[in-house]
Amino acid sequence: MTSLARYAPWTDRRGRFSALRLAVFVGLLLPACLIFGDLALAPVRADPYEAALHACGDWAVRFLLLTLAVTPLRRILSWNRIAGVRRMVGVSVLAYALLHFGLYAAGEQWNMAKVATEIAERVYLAIGLVALVGLAVLGATSFDAAIRGLGANWQRLHSLVYGIGVLAMVHFFLQSKSDVYEPTLMAGLFLLLMLYRLSVKVGADIANPLVLAGCGILAAIGTAGIEYAWYALATGIPADRVFAANFDVLTAVRPAVWVGFAGLGTAAAALIWQNRDVAGGRLGVKRG
Secondary structure (H helix, E strand, O other): OOOHHHHOOOEOOOOOEOHHHHHHHHHHHHHHHHHHHHHHHOOOOOOOOHHHHHHHHHHHHHHHHHHHHHHHHHHHHOOHHHHHHHHHHHHHHHHHHHHHHHHHHHHOOOOHHHHHHHHHHOHHHHHHHHHHHHHHHHHHOOOHHHHHHHOHHHHHHHOHHHHHHHHHHHHHHHHHOOOOHHHHHHHHHHHHHHHHHHHHHOOOOOOOHHHHHHHHHHHHHHHHHHHHHHHHHHOOOOHHHHHHHHHOOOOOOOHHHHHHHHHHHHHHHHHHHHHHHHHHHHHOOOOO
16 A cells, blocks of 8 residues: 555554554553643743653653563463554654653753763763663664664664663662652563563463462562662662551552552453453354
8 A cells, every 4th residue: 555544653554544553642642742731831930841851751661661561461462463553652762752851951941062061970861861872773773674674683673672671760760869659660560571571581471370470479579679779779768667668558559569469460361361262262252
């Protein structure tokens, strides 16, 4: 098909309308609309770009995790169609990261010499820039022509996304300073996704609910450890009290608990899905 319609984000490779692609596209675009709507309509602030700057960075990290979650979800739920939206989500990560950097430069009145100096002097900014450059490389090579041109090297190049994820998490922690609730949560979910990947590497069945539950428990423990290490090494806040708060869910639900819920919830979803398949097979129901 030569029509431009095949390149619309809500159509599949054959140019046919896809409700899934449209829903994902709208979901990816909505945060940017809200961010810039707030930037345009909010009352005058001392630093008008700060809130938008952090929001774009937050969404870049969230969508990065969503990109990494596509393959596990495809394998766990046997949902091959979801692989078709991975490129769209991945490109959105680059878009929000570029907006994040652009708003930082705007906050410095586009004084690029000052921006360069700040990056050179502040480690967390340098780490963020390296992650941004890595995302730009992946974005530039995410299209069919690059995939064909790179051949087997394409997969090796795009495995850099895992290292970029680590850099993004470190940048998130360092720029957040003492309030690291969300960075800890994002790091825990990243750890959970990496445990899924490791399970596949060692030959485990990623669709097995017991494997998924084990990954969830390990990720929750790891998340508590990450949070403890941060408060113990980087702040003056008593790390033992923060760690103990993980066991007091009546006061507040800590990131480790949410990560555990995510991991065990995924295991439960896989179990329900498999039982659905078994029941459907007994009844002669064909899945679409």
